Amino acid sequence: MKQLRAAMKAVSGAIESRNTIPVLSNVLITCDGRRLFLTGTDLDLMIETTVEAQKARGISVTVGAKLLEDIAKKLPAEALATMVLDGNQLVVSAGRARFRLPTLPVADFPILTAPEWLxxxxxxxxxxxxxxxxxxxxxxxxxxxxxxxxxxxxxxxxxxxxxxxxxxxxxxxxxxxxxxxxxxxxxxxxxxxxxxxxxxxxxxxxxxxxxxxxxxxxxxxxxxxxxxxxxxxxxxxxxxxxxxxxTRVIPIGTDKRCEFTPSILREAVDRVIVVTTEKTRLVKAVFGGELLQLESVSPENGRGTEELAVAHEGGELTIGFNGSYLLAVLDHLAGGPAEVLMTDPAGPTLWRQDEQATSFYVLMPMRV
The missing domain is CATH 3.10.150.10 (DNA Polymerase III, subunit A, domain 2)
Incomplete structure (x- = not known):
């Protein structure tokens, strides 16, 4: 039963909870003598998985995916399940538990055919x-x-x-x-x-x-x-x-660079945007010298400011960012240190750990 639970968890991801085509709510179950094959689809994607079986023969059926998954969750993990097709019903048994589940024709179940892979x-x-x-x-x-x-x-x-x-x-x-x-x-x-x-x-x-x-x-x-x-x-x-x-939005020829510790900057941004609302997540950042000044203002909640030590090269720059977007970028710059490259208040900014990093991020500014 443990294997069936895992298999149903996998294929259920492809199946939408609401369908206008009834058979798309079902999982297709077939066998080759030693294994059960389970398939789920939403017409755009398909997940197939296998379950080892002690005896498997003569079964090819579609049955409600959520119902079968719920049954598998309720039965003991170590229980041995038996599936038998009886007319247009699938009989699922485990110990003294027995379920008769309605089925739909296998011919109605759509399969995403495999092309010739390039x-x-x-x-x-x-x-x-x-x-x-x-x-x-x-x-x-x-x-x-x-x-x-x-x-x-x-x-x-x-x-x-x-x-x-x-x-x-x-x-x-x-x-x-x-x-x-x-x-x-x-x-x-x-x-x-x-x-x-x-x-x-x-x-x-x-x-x-x-x-x-x-x-x-x-x-x-x-x-x-x-x-x-x-x-x-x-x-x-x-x-x-x-x-x-x-690649057209990746800034080149930047003349301002600021080195910082992502975790420290993230904590500071997270604090100052407390005063903002969902519609006004603006964070104003003033880069200059060895300090970065952060400020968020909300007509309803007032003002939040904080300063932190950084290493900035180039002239002073005042620029605005969406606080939520900035936090997401900083979350993916774990570790440290990191750098941001900038040109002007209206230009895109480049965030990365260093020039050789496997990933980098471009964040568009907001009008301050």
């Missing part, structure tokens, strides 16, 4: 996890610019594997060595839901006995992508759109 490579789970963590927070969530609602996966001009996400106000970029087999990678956009599910499946992967992160197989043909985690496979359609050239 690119296939393996990448450690730890690298995928780091990639999603570093850039995922900057994904957009809007209907008009739907192509921003995901992570842009591509090959950089330097031949690296790059990932980028932006909502128009902030940009997050991650780069790592291109795995063998990924050369010439077709640029793709992984949708927000797929990114979230991949992150959850990565969390469930455990390092081997040698402490080495397991490899995750990736494949794409430019229209679909597949992540193979071993016993779980996620196949997803990709966002069909042209991702903007994000």
């Amino acid at each position: 690119h296939e490579f393996e990448c450690p789970a730890s690298v995928w996890t780091q990639m999603i963590d570093r850039v995922g927070f900057a994904m957009a969530s809007e209907e008009a610019r739907y192509y921003l609602n995901g992570i842009y996966l591509h090959q950089t001009p330097a031949g690296l594997l790059g990932a980028a996400a932006t909502d128009g106000h902030r940009l997050a970029v991650f780069r790592t060595d291109m795995p063998d087999g990924g050369e010439g990678l077709t640029s793709i956009i992984l949708g927000r839901k797929a990114v979230g599910l991949v992150a959850k499946l990565l969390d469930d992967l455990k390092p081997g006995d040698d402490g080495v992160s397991p490899e995750v197989e990736f494949a794409t043909d430019g229209k679909k992508a597949r992540f193979d985690f071993g016993t779980v496979t996620l196949t997803t359609k990709l966002i069909d759109g042209q991702y903007p050239d994000y």
Whole structure:
């Protein structure tokens, strides 16, 4: 039963809680004699997983995913479950518990067919996890610019594997060595839901006995992508759109640089924005010499200010930031020290740990 719980948890991620097509609320269960295969889909992505079975034959059925998952959660973890198809009902038994569940025709269940993959490579789970963590927070969530609602996966001009996400106000970029087999990678956009599910499946992967992160197989043909985690496979359609050239907003030729400790700056920003409201999250920052002055003002709640020691090069600069966006960037600059490169109050700012960092962030300013 423990294996069935884990399998249902995995496939249920692909299944929406509300569906206009009844069979999309179901999980497809098939077998090959020794294993059960469970599949869930929402038409745009599909998750498949396997469960070892002592005896498995002659079963091919779709049954309500939430109902089966709830039953698996209620039954003892070490219980041995039996599934028998009786007419148009699936009989699930464990110990003295017995459930008769309604089914829907297997022929009605849609399958995302696998294309001929153009690119296939393996990448450690730890690298995928780091990639999603570093850039995922900057994904957009809007209907008009739907192509921003995901992570842009591509090959950089330097031949690296790059990932980028932006909502128009902030940009997050991650780069790592291109795995063998990924050369010439077709640029793709992984949708927000797929990114979230991949992150959850990565969390469930455990390092081997040698402490080495397991490899995750990736494949794409430019229209679909597949992540193979071993016993779980996620196949997803990709966002069909042209991702903007994000390199155009990365500031170059900056003449002001400030070095700081991310954790200290984060705590200070978090304090001064206490007086702001959701609509006015403005933080005014005055860079100059060895001090950074922070200020937030709200007509309803007054004013909050704080000074902290930094190492600033270049002339004095007064610039405004969205406090929430700034906190998110600082959260991903853990450790220290870090630097921000700037030009003027209206220009984009570049935040990074150093020039060789695998990730960096661009934050657009607000009018002070």
